Amino acid sequence: MRIETTPFRVEPGSGFKLRRHPTRIDPPFKGKKDYKGLLKQHVERLSDLQQRLYAANRHAILLIFQAMDAAGKDGVIRHVMSGVNPQGCQVFSFKHPSALELQHDFLWRTTRDLPERGRIGIFNRSYYEEVLIARVHPEILASESLPDPPHPPDAVWPARYRSIVDLEHHLSTNGTKIIKFFLHLSKDEQRRRFIDRIDDPAKNWKFSTADLEERKYWDQYMTAYEACLGATSATHAPWYAVPADDKHTARLIVSQVIVEALEALDMSFPHVTPERRAELQDIRRQLAA
Template identity: 40%
Template sequence: MDTRSYKVKAGQQVKLADWPTSEDHGWTEEQLEKRLSETIDKLKKWHIRLHAEEEKGIVVALQAMDAAGKDEAITYLFSNLTAQGLKTTTLGKPSETEQKHDYLWRLHDAMPERGQIGILNRSHYEEVLAPRVHHQLEESPLPDQLIDQEVWERRYRQINEFERYMAENGFPFVKFFFNMSKEEQKNRLLERMKDPEKNWEFSFSDVEEREHWEDYQEIFSDMLAKTSTEDAPWYILPADEEDYSRLIIAQVMVELLEEIHPQLPEISGEKKDKLDQYIRKLEAE
């Protein structure tokens, strides 16, 4: 798998209609499951090293329309990793307290510690999506003079600068957009609505937001083009195929961890001598 084919290059123009929501990868279901299992095993090993070394952290942003598979990807992939080395945050509609601050204020508390992978299930990109589709800035506490034609370009720049700041301090970003077809979303929403065991996953707002599908596609395209950088690239997933999308995420994460190349701490000097002493003590019991 060449993950570069899913990566939005810095400065690349994006039209989501040109990116596949599914593709013929040539693997059988059994082959795909085997490859996914093997890649998750690699991810687990590298994550242990990241957590043990405690020098760098990784921020993973997941963004999509409703029912695209973000929650399931988190459950399937990241639940396999060391719990202490994970931090998962869902950034939904800002609270009253959060609205009294700048729009990135609440993001700081979601950032991982060194040695952790921080997962943003929805992210700070919510602040350049729904408010733009629904013209919500006019109803926010933002000063009127800051609500102009340049507001979204400013936010893109600010987000890029924040992500660059984090990367330069040892916390690289990697971002995944779940590119799902409108037909597939309809099928998944209907499954949630009709199955009593899945009703709890459904929200009436999911269908209401679907009515703005074309607006979202246009804004997603703009967002992906303006905020995919060398420090924090976007990967566009063919999200109609859930297992294949999960494999892409896992492979990208492995490649990033291989680049960071964290190492298990070595015990030496007095600590090594003491370790040997305690080994002998326990063996003699």
């Protein structure tokens, strides 16, 4: 079964509205057994495509995940990438910038970790934090010691959008395929997941009072996400607003999008020349003897 992913793709432009994108849809599967079967198919296909990516060594893949707390980023990454060879995949999580990172431009700390050709890089949060949390909390922007803060202050965000779009265009033209996922969680579902983390001792470590504090800024974050997704989604680096109230549905959509993106690269294993084939046959005869 193939999931239609087009409805989740964000069209570029200022007209993007999150309210037009649901946080929950009818599940694209019938029961838990069907879900596991579909995810297994996606994981196996992704494993095959990742081997071709690694062998061809011509492209890199950058997967970016952004979301509100408890939206399921870690679970999506863990389940969808479960069949990928760890040697060909790297995951980076970005927290509050360090003192050293604050002395550089806002893209510096993430560009250090971009994937090389043949590999899949995953950013669990990313440089997009600089137009999301920094927009909701102006004190973070003030701590970056910008030489000449724009006037009015909101002028900084269009400038940063341009920097991000230019970076992603540069990466795309040099062989890096970028796919960006916003796990679209409802405020009510976040509340339920926070309560679950408190009630389950095995999940207590996932919850902090800072999570509850950030929840107070929900509307401001939604405004920031709307502006960001609309301004930075592009053909070469699309955003997908993935309904995340149901974790199983979110995982299937994300895995389908990644599979489709890798298939579109039309990768194949390196061609073996007749001379190399003859050489290999000669080596085989020596080994057999």
